[in-house]
Amino acid sequence: MTAIAKPQARRRAAKVVRRRQLIDAAIESIAKRGLGDTTLAHVSQAAGLSQGIVNLHFASKENLLNETLKHLRAEYEQNWRAALEKAPDDDLASQLSALLRSDYMSTVANKKKLSVWFAFWGEAKSRPTYKKISQERMTDYTEILETLLERLINEGGYSEINTPSMTQGITAMADGLWLNILISASGFKRSDAEKVMMQYLRATFPKHKDAFY
Amino acid sequence: MTAIAKPQARRRAAKVVRRRQLIDAAIESIAKRGLGDTTLAHVSQAAGLSQGIVNLHFASKENLLNETLKHLRAEYEQNWRAALEKAPDDDLASQLSALLRSDYMSTVANKKKLSVWFAFWGEAKSRPTYKKISQERMTDYTEILETLLERLINEGGYSEINTPSMTQGITAMADGLWLNILISASGFKRSDAEKVMMQYLRATFPKHKDAFY
DNA sequence: ATAAAATGAATGAATACTTATTCAGTAATT
DNA sequence: AATTACTGAATAAGTATTCATTCATTTTAT
Numbered sequence: 450m451t452a453i454a455k456p457q458a459r460r461r462a463a464k465v466v467r468r469r470q471l472i473d474a475a476i477e478s479i480a481k482r483g484l485g486d487t488t489l490a491h492v493s494q495a496a497g498l499s500q501g502i503v504n505l506h507f508a509s510k511e512n513l514l515n516e517t518l519k520h521l522r523a524e525y526e527q528n529w530r531a532a533l534e535k536a537p538d539d540d541l542a543s544q545l546s547a548l549l550r551s552d553y554m555s556t557v558a559n560k561k562k563l564s565v566w567f568a569f570w571g572e573a574k575s576r577p578t579y580k581k582i583s584q585e586r587m588t589d590y591t592e593i594l595e596t597l598l599e600r601l602i603n604e605g606g607y608s609e610i611n612t613p614s615m616t617q618g619i620t621a622m623a624d625g626l627w628l629n630i631l632i633s634a635s636g637f638k639r640s641d642a643e644k645v646m647m648q649y650l651r652a653t654f655p656k657h658k659d660a661f662y
Numbered sequence: 663m664t665a666i667a668k669p670q671a672r673r674r675a676a677k678v679v680r681r682r683q684l685i686d687a688a689i690e691s692i693a694k695r696g697l698g699d700t701t702l703a704h705v706s707q708a709a710g711l712s713q714g715i716v717n718l719h720f721a722s723k724e725n726l727l728n729e730t731l732k733h734l735r736a737e738y739e740q741n742w743r744a745a746l747e748k749a750p751d752d753d754l755a756s757q758l759s760a761l762l763r764s765d766y767m768s769t770v771a772n773k774k775k776l777s778v779w780f781a782f783w784g785e786a787k788s789r790p791t792y793k794k795i796s797q798e799r800m801t802d803y804t805e806i807l808e809t810l811l812e813r814l815i816n817e818g819g820y821s822e823i824n825t826p827s828m829t830q831g832i833t834a835m836a837d838g839l840w841l842n843i844l845i846s847a848s849g850f851k852r853s854d855a856e857k858v859m860m861q862y863l864r865a866t867f868p869k870h871k872d873a874f875y
Numbered sequence: 876a877t878a879a880a881a882t883g884a885a886t887g888a889a890t891a892c893t894t895a896t897t898c899a900g901t902a903a904t905t
Numbered sequence: 906a907a908t909t910a911c912t913g914a915a916t917a918a919g920t921a922t923t924c925a926t927t928c929a930t931t932t933t934a935t
Contacts, residue, residue, distance in 0.1 A: 467884085483785040485698025488920060499886045504922060506884095564787035571781035572696035573845055574773060584847050609865065617842065617850075617858045624841050625834030632786055634797050637830075645830045652822065652866065675910085701894060712912045717896060719910095 468506050468516070470496050475517045480561040484514075484568040515578050518569050521562065522586045528557050529590060541601045542660030548594060549646050552623050553639040563631045591616060605656045615653075622646065681719050681729070683709050688730045693774040697727075697781040728791050731782050734775065735799045741770050742803060754814045755873030761807060762859050765836050766852040776844045804829060818869045828866075835859065 474495035478487040489510055493502045507513040532551035536544040552558060573580040595616040602610050626642035651658040675683070687708035691700040702723055706715045720726040745764035749757040765771060786793040808829040815823050839855035864871040 464884090480787055483698075483788045485696075485785065486788070489922085490920075500888085500921095501886065501923080502884095505886095510921065560787060564784070567780060567786070568784035570841065570845065571777070571784035572698065573780070574693055574777035575696045575699070580845060583845050611861055614858050614861045617839075617854075618835055618862050621838030621842055621855075621858065622831055622835040623838065625836065625838035626830075628783065628837050629830065629834055632783065632793060632796050641830075642834075645827050645834065648824055648827045649831050677910090680910085702896085703894075713895095713914085714897075714912065715910095718912095723895065 472517050472520050476565050480564040518582045542657035545597045546660045553643045558639050563627050685730050685733050689778050693777040731795045755870035758810045759873045766856045771852050776840050
């Protein structure tokens with residue numbers, strides 16, 4: 450009998466698991482202390498592991514941070530794609546609603562994650578990698594949003610609207626509402642952000658307003 | 663001839679001048695390297711002065727950064743107040759237009775300054791001072807924007823609109839457009855941001871659209 | 876089965892390097 | 906001469922990275 454390759458039984462923890470654990474610890478620390486004050490000692494401690502562990506799994510701190518941002522980006526995309534899939538196939542307005550509401554689900558729009566996004570954006574000018582990944586976050590999203598808008602505009606005969614400009618406006622509002630959640634004093638919550646966005650959609654697409662409540 | 667008191671001739675430079683010079687150097691460095699990698703050596707070098715100069719004028723690095731953010735906030739406020747004052751007293755729509763356009767003037771919305779704003783926002787969760795100053799940036803602005811909107815809504819009989827929610831939406835869009843300027847790959851410029859905002863206002867206030875071109 | 880050997884995950888002390896802050900001394904201004 | 910802005914070397918604290926060693930798990934040999 451020939452020895453068939455074992456199904457990847459790992460030593461103390463599978464590499465993927467450890468890496469993910471360290472990324473989570475990094476997010477925790479960045480949210481708690483900021484990107485600048487996050488040290489490898491903090492990360493490894495938060496993960497309950499030893500000093501050298503990050504270099505073992507990620508080779509360098511820089512690499513850990515890059516991978517952390519990539520992880521955030523992937524999670525963001527999964528979230529909106531999942532939301533979109535759940536929306537009814539035959540109802541454009543509901544699809545648009547689902548897509549834009551997904552930005553305020555607790556998985557992606559909690560203060561911890563938002564804080565990390567802004568931390569990376571704040572360094573985007575000086576770090577090309579951060580800038581690139583941040584751009585990538587929006588490419589597919591923007592494209593799909595724009596087609597949805599275009600089709601809805603056709604369907605409702607909203608002739609006055611310039612679609613690309615509106616796409617930009619909506620994504621901008623979405624990000625700005627994230628800032629509000631992060632910064633605002635008087636408990637501006639995810640649900641408040643969603644309300645603002647929905648009222649904007651109702652005003653813009655009056656014939657479809659029912660989808661935006 | 664009697665020696666008339668010299669008009670405030672300071673030693674090597676007036677304290678206010680030196681402080682401002684160091685704040686400018688800090689902004690320069692934060693934009694270039696990020697908040698985390700900005701060292702006092704960088705700042706003092708950018709100012710063409712010696713190592714210890716920041717501690718001499720600001721006592722600590724922390725204090726320099728706080729004052730830098732306060733400076734940015736003050737500059738932002740001056741800018742929109744000045745813009746508002748230039749707008750015609752008797753034309754609400756033009757006032758609204760001027761206020762919102764001011765966010766995209768080169769003084770405040772260039773990549774350097776935006777990069778610094780985002781750097782501070784990224785640390786706002788862990789640094790109460792940054793959070794507070796960031797909130798203060800918006801208090802007066804929001805209040806004035808809201809009264810303008812309310813009066814314009816009355817004037818035009820735009821009955822369907824919920825003013826507080828719209829105020830939130832507009833400021834969010836304004837900040838989100840800043841992010842676009844900072845991050846976007848395909849040269850999204852200040853003028854593009856302004857266009858997006860203006861098209862939003864035309865769509866919302868059709869009777870006043872002339873003011874938003 | 877069982878034990879010995881091999882593998883590679885994890886540790887943590889040591890290293891080399893940065894960096895904020897201090898402060899004794901220098902020099903411009905009054 | 907007195908004052909005080911400014912300098913820059915020294916200091917003290919921190920931090921990313923390395924690597925010899927430990928130890929859990931799997932493989933191989935018997």
